[in-house]
Amino acid sequence: MKTKIIALSALAALVAGCATTPSDEEIAARSLAVMKAGFKERGQAKLDRLDQDNLQRTCSIYSGGNEMPKEVAARIEKEQLASIRYPADGKLLGDWKAGEKIAQSGRGGQYNDNPKAPSGANCYACHQLTKQEVSYGTIGPSLFNFAKVRGFGPDVQKYAWNKVFNSHAYAACSSMPRFGHRGILTEQQIKDVVALLMDPNSPVNK
Template identity: 30%
Template sequence: MYATRITRHLMWALPLLALCLSAYADTPANRPAGGPPFAQWPCHSYTHPCGEIPTRPAVSAQMPSDLEGDPDRGRALAHNRSKGNCLTCHMMQGGAQGGTVAPDLSQYATWGRSTEEIYARIHDQRAFIAGTVMPPFGTNEILTEQEIMDIVSYLKNSR
């Protein structure tokens, strides 16, 4: 008799539970992240068709020979969200909540890259990777030559 009563209660409780769980599963917090592919993003130009918006050409920069970098200033720039802003995409030593969409730079000094190559990559990564999303910090005058050298010095000391 007791088992029959439990069975009767479960017969209406289980479908109700399934309905509640299915409603929860479709909340925004439980949907996978993402969106449309980049090619489907809206284009915000009134004068150029999508995909044909002109940009400055990539520049293969030569490192200035008369500049010395300061790793402390470089660290401050790399961690400054309104200037270098490296932490938006990269994890870095001493950085609070670094990004995860680009390589982890916390051990960058062990990668074996020359000072000249690091400078050129920060100046304009497009010279190495055509479709990169990394801003051309030197070409677009986001950072000065001295500021790039400071960040290079900081990265060369990141072990």
């Protein structure tokens, strides 16, 4: 009789164990542990890059067919817009020639890149920028003639600055990187890239 009870309670424990579905947090923590086990730190490429911030966590919840409610998207865009910083001198435009080099470079952040060298922005990997480009990606819309079409005024300059600094300010969970976030690009580099989009003499607007 005693053995029977023990056997039954063991069975009950087993069934209960199977029936408990892990919470979303547990699944996320386990997945992160599996991912971290699959990567090795090398140079400046540290494993903390796998840790999501609040924005990324929210975007992950609403991926894979789980549609994001409008009010969540609106909240994200408001928060991200509020996180944008502006240059102390108030000037949003730098040197478009320097900006073009930054936009056409995909270097930076990898274990074999010099951590002290400035990063590229890789804009060309997702956008067309000029007529002269031999190849470019099409994940993002073409930016050729960006200011010529939108206008060269201060509102469009500010929009271009904001978009490069934090793309989620206008498109929650955008696939465009947040270049002002964690200093991927320096303030001067963002000015130069914004000049590439906005300067009437830039090949973008020719």
